Amino acid sequence: MSFETKEHAKQYWRENVKLMLTLLAIWFAVSYGAGILLVDALNEIRLFGFKLGFWFAQQGSIYTFIVLIFVYVRKMNALDRKYNVHED
């Protein structure tokens, strides 16, 4: 292991898990939240020709998924560098 101390390794893992859970919370909110559980309420709001809940279920959630993965990639690469565990 190439961490300076065991404490660093623990911190790295904690930050990793925290980032993951934050992003998963958004993942849950846009798909299961906006697209399913709250769909009826959101359908009262219009986005051009879409009802908003329907839009989240068939379009919005997918766009958000892509953004989530790339945010994760960026942040993890930064985290790897911060703890000096990046590959190359």
Added chain:
Amino acid sequence: MDIQTLTYILVGLSFALYIGIAIWARAGSTSEFYVAGGGVPPIANGMATAADWMSAASFISMAGIISFAGYDGSVYLMGWTGGYVLLALCLAPYLRKFGKFTVPDFIGDRYYSQTARTIAVVCAIFVSFTYVAGQMRGVGVVFSRFLEVPVTTGVIVGMVIVFFYAVLGGMKGITYTQVAQYCVLIFAFMVPAIFISLLMTGNPFPQLGFGGSVESGGYLLDKLDGLSTELGFAQYTEGSKPMIDVFFITAALMVGTAGLPHVIVRFFTVPSVAGARKSAGWALIFIAILYTTAPAVAAFARVNMINTINGEDGAGTLYSQAPSWISNWEKTGLIKWEDKNNDGRMFYAADGRNEMKIDRDIMVLANPEIAKLPNWVVALVAAGGLAAALSTAAGLLLVISTSISHDLLKRNLMPNITDKQELLFARMGAAVAVIVAGYLGINPPGFVAQVVAFAFGLAASSFFPAIILGIFHKRMNKEGALSGMIVGITFTAAYIIYFKFINPAANVSDNWWFGISPEGIGTLGMIFNFVVAFAVHKVTGDAPDEVQDVVESIRYPKGSGAATAH
């Protein structure tokens, strides 16, 4: 030129391309055969993953299903894309760091148990065969409709092509062929979609045209809701499934996606952990291009179809004046018209006025004809459908052959074989798998459509929890993981088998547990798996220290190295 000649030309050209790539990218070692030497750049891997993932079902059936189900079809859109978030965040980087070839490898080593490995191999093979039979069937349908050859001939041609590049090239050949297949299939899907969007809404982006307004005034979706209600269907944007079922089906598909062996194995082919993360992102972008277009195509096709059959005025179109696609598809038995009121006019509705039987699978294939697009676009769709089916079939065949040569023979029965012998067994495994898949494609067992729920349910209730716990719960032991997997699979399989095979008459929401359909039950199976694993772990003590050290090491990216066997 007529449609058939054009189709022959386009399909022939695409096949020549795939074979050319296969010859260029032959595999020389087991590492190249299994994981393309672990050296595929993330964007190319993303494209290959997308082609691998998007099957005949995504290309041919999904838009059709949504077209008939409206909002309820969202379960497939969210389910089959949301799984990639789980893959990217929770699985791919760690499995890449682990650096083995297969999912059973991970399960077997992480839980230090041959039994675990064997259960995983059996699940992987079952899931993959289920899937591959459907792909071969898709190949047969496209051939029979567009090239007017018998289904059997179509399947055999497909088998020969797949055999050629899967057996010769292994993962390396498949990966680069899939990159080409992705380009063919996405082009074939987007061209008609853009044409139709322009025709109906004046917007070249189907994703925006979907929410745009139609020529006759008013928003497209409002018009569709109106039409649906008039004809006795549920509102297109509201759907009719209970919320709990929509929730559970979406979850089962997402988690199942993240647990499917042929998807997971793609992340062993990239050079690094950072590459594994990024390549999941690229894969989702390439998938999302089709998945955000499909619901738009579904809505356009629905409006077009209703207007063609019922007429703009809603009085029904005279059968004698019906467009040629209706009679074309009547020949295949996928459209049926019965003139119940003897007025010589067709009519489509949800209630007693209905005179049409329309198979939802034709929506994508017939869409260009329904929208009166040029012949070359129709021919293109055939080439795209074949690309989607072949790329997925090849990926699955590779999982089957790897499971046999690597997990079953090398790691279990014949540990002393050399790399060369193992490669030979892998090729033989692929060859046998192609033949079995072709046989299933020609003589589809009646249950092919039924077992898709099975594939996702099993992946969700067995692999997913075992892998997640293997990474995030360092102390999880083999007793916990094994009993979790067994309970998860047994429960899910029993529920599906009961409602789909033993007592299909009882398969109505009143009889389902909590109103969860067999399609969504994998989610409950997954929850049971987790609960049992935790409970058993509590009373059986922690995993050995050396296993915990391995888990510790996969959590940090440094030194992922090449994918190795040992």
